[in-house]
Amino acid sequence: MTQNPEATGPGAPLARARLFCEQNNLAIPVLLAPMAGACPASLSIAVANAGGLGACGALLMQPEAIKTWAAAVRAGSNGGFQLNLWIPGPPPPRDAAAEDAVRDFLNQWGPQVAPDAGETRPPDFAAQCEAMLEARPAVISSIMGLYPPEFVERMKALGIKWFANVTTVAEALLAEAAGADAIVVQGMEAGGHRGAFDAQTAESAMVGLFSLLPAVCDAVKRPVIASGGIADARGVAAALILGACAVQIGTGFLRCPEAKLPPAWADALGQAKPEDTIVTRAFSGRPGRSLANAYARAASAPGAPAPAPYPVQRGLTQAMREKAAKGGDITRMQAWAGQSAAMAATDCAATVARALWAGAIARLGG
Template sequence: MPISTRHPALIRAETFCQANDLRIPILLAPMAGACPPSLSIAIANAGGLGACGALLLQPDAIKRWASEVRVASNGGFQLNLWSPDPAPARNAAAEDAVRAFLRNWGPDVAPEAGDVRPPDFAAQCEAMLDAGPAIISSIMGLYPPAFVERMKARGIKWFATATTVAEAKSAEAAGADAIVAQGMEAGGHRGAFDPSKAEAEMVGLFSLLPAVADAVKAPVIATGGIADARGVAAALILGASAVQIGTGFLRCPEANLSPAWADAIGRSLPEQTLVTRAFSGRPGRAIATAYARAATTPGAPPPAPIPCSAG
């Protein structure tokens, strides 16, 4: 069939795949702590794009992850980091209240648990450049201009996550090569640039996606609540060039997820999830377990901020 007579959605998807050496327009979402090399290897070898949520990884671990995936696959993957938050203001009384609350749900949390520090962001950025992926992606904000310049000089593309039209336009203006439009249905953390607005500015994917596609010239990747062919097709028709799937891949054997969690994902209905700050101080969608529900009641202590969250 001549390309001029084919549906625009197919043309967009094929153009994106050709530009990024993919056979199918499906990306693994970069999930911190849930992106083992085995999962990215399987997805890359099936024609999609693997991913590493490198938030918790030290620089050497980022390089090892990339090396392992590259050796066993076609080398197609993205590396991802959160934009770091400012150093939090510590509040000993508030942290004590959180630790006391957590006693209802498990073993005691040591007072020094709040002293944890994330890996050095600048060193992680250097490790990503050294690893040389095809794509580096961002969430929770934008990379500094100097890092974007170095990324582009090495031929690495930048995919920027946005949760609103305004964020998408800011990302494109800063040099993003593609926009990952994250709808409110997404599992895990909301990618809002300003965490204080994250809950107030939640938009469903199929409202956000066409609005972002109309507002930017860069390709748009849809993410949030997509888990089967129906979701993929709908996203492409609404203006996406590709889709990014996270939770939908976690039940694959290559994800190495605990059976208890995999089974819970499989049986949970959409209305059995909620957005909460209870686990990290940043809003994210979680299964509405007894703990998650209790942590969002009016009497529950507010969670400590990242990175000293005891929850």
């Protein structure tokens, strides 16, 4: 079949994607999004074996768990993967009266909240960084900010690439200046936490992917990866047309069996219209897009207490979230979901990944 020269010529969508694959030892330009708590090794093994890039959201993992995860993926695949961490912010301000109000509200939705529930502490960031270097993934990625220059230097000395998640053009320029090897552009359609550098402006600065993507591509010289609301081949093709070299997909893989999602969550994703999701701080204290379930709606209703800052709110909601997950209760489950959730396929992840790329090639005339 004669190829369309506009689709395969220098700088064109398929040419960019194939160059990105060549430079990153991939067969397809499809990356699994690093979703904290929803990236079992089995999911990355399947995506990597299809020729894409696996991923681990290591936010809540202790250093040994990070290394164990990496070893498990390597035991099942020769493909690459990325390890991802949040860049920690300053210690959160504490307000006992405000936290008591949140605790009283949460007592209506789950087990009684323990008096010390808000004292939660994340794993040691420096130790996590050391574990990532020891694991030596193909890529280390960042969200909520940028890695310190010293860590970037050590990472690159080991031949590890840095993919930086951004949510605005200004953040993309900062990431490029800091030495990021690729820019992951996260549109507001994305499920889970917003990757904004400034937690306080995360909602006010929300931009849709198909407005943000071409603007970032015009502003930076690094390869750009599109993320947020992409869950079928049409979205992949559109992202490449708008300048992306690859796509990063989270919710689109969550209904695959390898994701091991609670059935109630997976089933709800398949029924969710774009307007059935909501950006809320009610689960963790940082804004994230979830299914607009009963708890999320109640927490955003007039008269509901303002969520505590991250990670205090995450600690306060932990008992509710755990009970909901164990009981399959979608009404109060932390069910992150992108706006294209209903497009998520239930096939095995390798089949989904390959179909995304094959469908994009067909639409782009390759």
